[in-house]
Amino acid sequence: MRIVIVGGVAAGMSAASRARRQNPDADIVVFEAGEFISYAACGLPYALGGEVEGSDFGRLVIRTPGQMRQRGISVRLGCQAEGVDARAGTVTVRGPDGATRAEPYDRLLLATGAEPVRPPFAQTDLQGVHVLKSIPDAQALDETLRDAQRVCIVGGGYIGLEMAEMLRQRGLSVVLVERMPEVASILDEPLRAPVRAALERGGVDVRTGVSVSGLTGHGRVTGVQTDAGLIRADTVLVAVGIRPRTELARAAGVTLGASGAIAVNNRQETDVPGISAAGDCAEALHRVTGRPVYIPLALTANRAGRVAGVNMAGGDATFPGIVGTGIFKTFELGIGLSGLTQAQAEQAGLKAASVDLSTTDAAGYHRAARPVHIRLTGEKGSGRLLGAQIVAEEHHAAKRIDVIAALLGTGASVQDLFDSDLAYAPPFSSTWDFPLVAADRLLRLL
């Protein structure tokens, strides 16, 4: 049996490892277009900001091609998959020498990942204009930052907010431009202002409700043109989201979902026999809505890759789905969310109610106590827990979103959350930790 995997980062390498464990005899080949495999892309902002020992991007590499080869997995770098003949069971691969070959497969995994969205203004030859998704992206940005003074980040999502902190940590001036009325627009409205406040306390010049129309400069960028005037900058980081790489899937005749990412079943199989997909190119089942969504995150890619690997190698694994958990840090703030926001619940046609609670993470009288805000959302009538959002001034407290994430996976109710025997000691929480207090209040509205 020959298993061919296109893409060698999170999903692809997880699949390869699991397939090997499942089937010691299979031929397993990974074609990776770039020069790096199996790296922690989420660590790139931190390597850029000096939070990784030696600021070494190599430390983000979890396993090298050599280590994979020792496990009997063939890794071919610089190999671009350009087409699939699903009837013949071959994938056309262009190698580093420019020549193409038809590579046969019994099972094919599309783990082609995602690419940063580049709006028209960012499709430029100007130097100093960057995106951040891969190690080469980070290396190029790092090079630019060495003689930078003033950086304009376009986009106030995860990457923009993480990078704002890291660039300030490098001593740079930072302007952050966001098209929406507020940063962190994934959160419900009441939680966004504290995020902006943390950015501003950290010295970031935040401009919201501002659209970028173009760039200025000759050779190197000198400014960002917006509907609110020109923003001077010697470096521009475009962080307006990512989109799934689906060219190969389309070439293979694989059906895409409504999100534009590859549609898969709970075994990570596409609708073309023999072809699976996993990671940032694919949808995943949202366990709260029961519908497929495109929320490309690292843990999802790892899980889906494992499931795909087991199944391609003849095993039987299923992906349980996600609940949309995310977390990020910007300056002292931790921001966590899981399940549905009130806005998302309404979009999904659910009758939802939310409560907001501002309190402290530790006992109020303890010196360590810092402000925390939680918004908890439940379904009216059924009492089902739908989701939560946490903004915490001591960033670790945002990780308590995991309590909600774990309960959402079991279909728990708000009452179940309230009944949870959460840990209490004064340096860690109030007697009733804030998720419990929020649950108590929400119960009265459901």
Place this chain on the structure above:
Amino acid sequence: MRIVIVGGVAAGMSAASRARRQNPDADIVVFEAGEFISYAACGLPYALGGEVEGSDFGRLVIRTPGQMRQRGISVRLGCQAEGVDARAGTVTVRGPDGATRAEPYDRLLLATGAEPVRPPFAQTDLQGVHVLKSIPDAQALDETLRDAQRVCIVGGGYIGLEMAEMLRQRGLSVVLVERMPEVASILDEPLRAPVRAALERGGVDVRTGVSVSGLTGHGRVTGVQTDAGLIRADTVLVAVGIRPRTELARAAGVTLGASGAIAVNNRQETDVPGISAAGDCAEALHRVTGRPVYIPLALTANRAGRVAGVNMAGGDATFPGIVGTGIFKTFELGIGLSGLTQAQAEQAGLKAASVDLSTTDAAGYHRAARPVHIRLTGEKGSGRLLGAQIVAEEHHAAKRIDVIAALLGTGASVQDLFDSDLAYAPPFSSTWDFPLVAADRLLRLL
């Protein structure tokens, strides 16, 4: 209707508040033997250690008698309940003036709490020998510590370990004596040594496997006699556990459980009609074993008090039970546990398996990453999640025990834990957060 509550700390005041909300017309009277009500006893070590603004014990008081009176709850301080006539429906109360009165009740709550165990050696007139459970205890200890230099803590449980840090923070020499072979003996054996190591790094002289036989001194204590010789100390803190105060319950003919604490049903009712019990004097249902246990903790007392208050006032509430969650901090270390340890599971007759995992709380390449150890326990055959123990060098990471606590409340399996969509970003966790990795490994053993 007249509701009489004996004991005005966590359970008693929670009950009073809930009873008032449930029944605006009831007479509600609280008799408290001491001078303080409604205070956070768990905060006492932190007030002693300077972690509370102004080191003010008053800041631990959540509500004053005056505030309770404004809510129509009568609070009588310095009133010792000495007897109950359940047939007549009266409780005999000795007031501050020394006179006793028979106070009639329709519903009586025993919220008499617990008292520190005082072994024979601690039953002494020597000055400088202390226990720590109440505000007066803390005030007396604080006074002694002002001219102290060398403190011997007897007992390596929660209070002993918390106080070891706080006393070092006050600049004192600290010797900790523990009878068992290791401190933190509530944990399974592999997790105890790191706790000892943290104490020793913090400058505590730890002596384990040592039994105390007596004290030396005239007027003020000068030393602790042990089976391993004399330990010089000008102050001794005896922290060898607490026991439920059940004199009044026994006087009322209320049945005690096997633990020695008051047996209650899930409405917090005793077996004597009209008499309920809640808090540190009562047992609680352990949801993992389905059996009553005596694990006196603040959240349990608050919950049980609320349930008792609602029911006494004519409502209908049930206590869901606990899962035995606890957490504490000593020096940089956070220690969390929930459910059953391997030892407890075996004592309960369960076929249990455990895995130990030593990793980091944040992504391994991130500067913030600190060592963390988790032991996860599940039931063979059924695959049921039974419990976890976490020892974390960045103390916040121990609060991730809440994921296990929440899942235990829903009867979840180890697979459910593994399937949990926990939050990941490099400053917070590895892609697979450590509870997930532990679950993955444990699944292979079940």
